[in-house]
């Protein structure tokens with residue numbers, strides 16, 4: 066039975082459960098459940114605090130975990146990222162009141178409040194900066210107003226929380242994060258059950274980012290059409306009853322679908338259809 070750690074709260078929890086559900090796994094029915102068994106798929110899910118997941122996975126008692134890249138790195142636990150999942154995307158940045166500092170080089174002697182002490186202490190040390198770090202559990206943006214620190218280091222997505230607190234980012238992002246699948250460092254990722262789990266999640270990622278495109282075009286325009294829709298391994302070409310015409314089928318990135326339809330129409334393709342992909346194994 067594969068044992069998998071899933072975030073039980075916060076920004077990661079809803080999207081992680083949605084992705085697992087889309088991948089065909091049973092998920093808990095209510096938020097108080099701490100673990101569930103999905104017998105049909107031979108998987109057991111443990112619902113844990115996102116911050117603790119890397120620590121559990123590093124012991125090897127759980128095979129796989131879903132957490133944030135920033136949380137994984139901050140934990141310093143012996144676990145490594147094996148698949149990025151594309152949700153809970155964020156940057157991790159310093160911020161302060163306008164005029165306090167313009168980059169990390171100005172942070173000598175300052176106090177930095179953060180929930181991610183591991184990341185911040187390492188970044189300051191790597192930058193040769195001597196600053197003190199204060200740990201706060203959350204709502205870090207308020208720390209400056211209330212005199213706990215002069216600078217904060219926190220997760221930034223839209224920047225709304227910073228703006229509301231009258232703060233501005235300084236310097237370059239310390240890191241970029243998103244939800245990731247993790248495994249104990251050095252563990253065998255070729256294990257069949259692990260591979261199957263990863264293939265299912267990859268299938269969801271592909272179904273979310275690609276659509277299927279079908280169209281008809283004149284045989285003499287086929288090369289130009291294939292250049293527009295190369296597909297993943299090459300499009301499927303079928304003859305049409307209509308002499309001199311072919312039907313083409315290829316996966317295309319969903320975000321480009323409308324532009325691709327325009328480009329195909331412009332070279333004479335017709336009956337251009339786009340349909341959603343519900344699941345896939347590449």
Ligand SMILES: Nc1ncnc2c1ncn2[C@@H]1O[C@H](COP(=O)(O)OP(=O)(O)OP(=O)(O)O)[C@@H](O)[C@H]1O
Nearest residue numbers: 074075076077115133134153154155203220222242
């Ligand atoms: N506003 C956000 N947008 C995108 N990702 C976010 C956001 N806030 C936190 N994250 C990501 O979620 C993970 C943090 O999860 P965690 O549950 O600890 O925090 P949270 O979502 O702030 O929830 P809470 O504060 O309720 O604990 C990190 O990987 C972080 O990058």
Ligand SMILES: O=P(O)(O)OC[C@H]1O[C@H](OP(=O)(O)OP(=O)(O)O)[C@H](O)[C@@H]1O
Nearest residue numbers: 203204205220221222223224225226227
């Ligand atoms: O750039 P934004 O889109 O505003 O998102 C970033 C904010 O979201 C998270 O906070 P959360 O609401 O989880 O509260 P917390 O500080 O208590 O973790 C994070 O800690 C930032 O405060």
Ligand SMILES: [Mg+2]
Nearest residue numbers: 075076203204
């Ligand atoms: Mg938070």
